[in-house]
Structures are given as C-alpha cells and as structure tokens.
Amino acid sequence: MNAATLHDAWIAFAKPRIQARARSNRISSLGYRCVRRLVWDRLIGDLRPALPPEKAGIFAEGDLHEQAARRQMSSMGIDLIHVQREVVGPHNITGHIDGVIRDEDGEIVAEIKSVHPALWEKHRTLDDMLASSSPWIAAYPTQLCLYEYGVGTDRGVFVLRNKGTGQLRFVDCPRDENLVRASIDRAAYVEGWIGKLLPVLAPDRDRLHAFSVLAPEDWPTATPDAACQYCDYRGWACDLAALGREGGVSMLEDAELLEAAETMRRTAEAAGEHDRAKARLAEAMKARGPGVHFAGPVCGKVVSYTTTKHDIPADIKAQFARKESALRVTMSMEE
Numbered sequence: 001m002n003a004a005t006l007h008d009a010w011i012a013f014a015k016p017r018i019q020a021r022a023r024s025n026r027i028s029s030l031g032y033r034c035v036r037r038l039v040w041d042r043l044i045g046d047l048r049p050a051l052p053p054e055k056a057g058i059f060a061e062g063d064l065h066e067q068a069a070r071r072q073m074s075s076m077g078i079d080l081i082h083v084q085r086e087v088v089g090p091h092n093i094t095g096h097i098d099g100v101i102r103d104e105d106g107e108i109v110a111e112i113k114s115v116h117p118a119l120w121e122k123h124r125t126l127d128d129m130l131a132s133s134s135p136w137i138a139a140y141p142t143q144l145c146l147y148e149y150g151v152g153t154d155r156g157v158f159v160l161r162n163k164g165t166g167q168l169r170f171v172d173c174p175r176d177e178n179l180v181r182a183s184i185d186r187a188a189y190v191e192g193w194i195g196k197l198l199p200v201l202a203p204d205r206d207r208l209h210a211f212s213v214l215a216p217e218d219w220p221t222a223t224p225d226a227a228c229q230y231c232d233y234r235g236w237a238c239d240l241a242a243l244g245r246e247g248g249v250s251m252l253e254d255a256e257l258l259e260a261a262e263t264m265r266r267t268a269e270a271a272g273e274h275d276r277a278k279a280r281l282a283e284a285m286k287a288r289g290p291g292v293h294f295a296g297p298v299c300g301k302v303v304s305y306t307t308t309k310h311d312i313p314a315d316i317k318a319q320f321a322r323k324e325s326a327l328r329v330t331m332s333m334e335e
C-alpha cells in the first residue's frame with residue numbers, strides 16, 4: 001500500500017453521491033429564502049447531477065463533526081437522547097432531529113452545526129444567526145423551531161462546533177411561533193405547487209415537461225441570493241439571467257474574481273475594526289487641534305485648510321443641471 005493506493009481508496013469511499021427527489025418538505029430546507037428551490041427538490045430533485053466526491057466529502061465531514069460534538073458533550077456528562085428521531089408536521093413536513101437533552105424542566109431539542117472558524121466567531125447569539133448574511137446560517141433558527149414544534153417543546157439549543165478548533169458554543173433558541181407559522185405557510189405553498197404539477201408529472205412523461213407548460217414568470221417565487229452559487233438547479237431548471245430587476249442575476253466565477261471576493265470576506269472584519277479605530281483616533285486628534293499627534297505606533301497630522309463653497313440660488317443652479325447615466329456598485333457580504 002502506498003499514497004496512490006490510499007488515494008484511490010479515498011476516491012472509492014467519497015464516490016459521487018446520487019441525489020434523490022424529496023418525498024416531503026424537508027425541515028432542514030424550509031428556512032431557505034428561495035421557495036422555487038424547495039419546489040424543484042420535490043419535483044426534479046433526482047434529475048440533479050450526482051454530487052462529485054469533493055462535494056460529497058463536505059457532507060461526510062459534517063457527519064464526522066456532529067459525531068465529535070456528541071462525544072464532546074457526552075464527556076461533559078450530557079448525553080443526547082432520541083438521536084435521529086423523525087418529526088413530522090402539517091403539509092408533509094418531515095425531518096430528523098440531532099437529539100434531545102432532558103432536564104428537570106422537560107426536553108430541549110439540540111441541533112449540532114459545524115461552522116467555519118470565521119463564521120463561528122461572528123455568530124454568538126440567536127440574533128446574530130437570524131440576521132446572518134449567510135443564507136445557510138440564517139435558515140438554522142427556522143429548522144430548530146420547527147423541530148421544537150414537531151417534538152412538542154418550546155426549548156431548543158444550537159451546538160455550534162468550530163470546524164477549526166473543535167470549540168463548542170451553545171446558543172439558546174426558544175420556539176418562535178412566527179417562524180414556525182411562516183415555515184408552515186411556505187410548506188403549504190410548495191405542497192400547492194406539487195399538487196398543481198402532479199398531473200403533468202405522469203410517469204410516462206418527461207418531468208422536465210412540467211417546465212414547458214408554464215411561462216418562466218409563472219413559476220414559484222425565486223429569491224436569488226448567495227445560495228444560488230451552490231444551487232443544483234441553476235442554469236438548467238432555474239434561469240438566473242431571467243430573474244431580478246434590471247439586468248437579471250449572474251454569478252461571477254472567474255478564479256481571480258473569486259479570489260478577490262475571498263480576500264474581501266477574509267479581511268472584512270479586520271477592515272471594519274481598522275476603520276472604527278482610525279475614526280476614533282482621528283476624532284481625538286482633531287479635538288486636540290492642528291499639530292502632530294502620536295498614539296502608540298500611529299502618527300497623525302492635523303492641519304487647518306480652507307474650502308470654497310458656492311451658494312448658488314436654486315433657480316440658477318437648475319438651469320445648468322443635466323442628467324448623466326452611470327453605474328453604481330453596492331456590495332454586501334453573503335458568506
């Protein structure tokens with residue numbers, strides 16, 4: 001045995017993962033903003049290409065992290081019960097919980113998530129998760145609240161495991177009835193579409209036929225976001241270019257641009273910290289007036305200068321106004 005044979009064995013282990021068509025509305029997906037994707041899962045999920053080994057490996061890695069978190073908790077004296085118990089809800093909602101912690105006050109549903117170190121640092125509270133720019137993390141509270149609903153408790157806790165260091169963070173997630181209600185409504189919406197499309201899904205018909213019976217704008221609501229990047233329906237079932245406002249939606253996939261985006265993501269927190277510190281020092285130096293001011297390694301020069309302002313009456317200004325077209329770029333971080 002050598003490195004090459006071991007590599008072959010790994011490839012055989014992490015073989016392409018066949019994707020299935022969802023038979024129910026999966027609780028783990030109901031928090032996604034794009035309901036079109038949920039309809040596709042039910043309708044044509046099995047027509048998606050198999051996940052290549054490197055992507056299938058991400059799921060396998062997630063399972064290993066979950067097992068590790070369970071072992072860590074067990075060593076802390078907290079054993080999960082009802083591991084992988086099925087929960088069901090209205091409108092064909094189903095899911096499997098990671099486990100339940102039982103204490104003197106009843107049951108707490110535990111949901112284990114392994115999280116990238118930078119995101120683990122950033123998501124410390126339930127509010128951080130709810131407001132997350134990551135569509136995946138923002139969907140977690142919906143998932144857990146639905147599990148609580150299915151189990152019949154109003155208590156839940158996230159076990160966030162730092163993928164880099166193995167640290168655990170626990171975040172309380174009490175059942176939020178608004179989230180539960182909104183998800184059940186979303187499941188009803190998906191179920192409605194499946195009912196509508198079943199007649200055109202006769203076994204002898206190509207299921208892609210379902211696409212051709214309606215105009216693209218009549219398809220279930222699509223909400224493009226960063227999750228589109230990894231959406232298995234992009235490009236064949238879902239035409240992003242046809243979505244959105246002026247110009248549609250596109251994904252830039254040039255390696256250099258993706259690297260620039262990664263640099264932005266990596267440095268975003270430090271850049272924000274840098275700007276806040278700079279503004280604080282600038283304010284303090286300005287308050288001391290013109291001169292040279294040192295704060296540790298930072299040297300600031302404050303000089304006075306004059307600017308010219310023109311108070312032009314509005315009616316005269318309007319005579320010289322003209323409109324020019326330009327493009328404005330606004331960016332947000334969608335990890």
Ligand code: SF4
Pocket residue numbers: 034036037222223224225227228231232233234235238239240
């Ligand atoms: S590509 Fe984006 S908009 Fe289209 S179904 Fe997938 S997540 Fe929704």
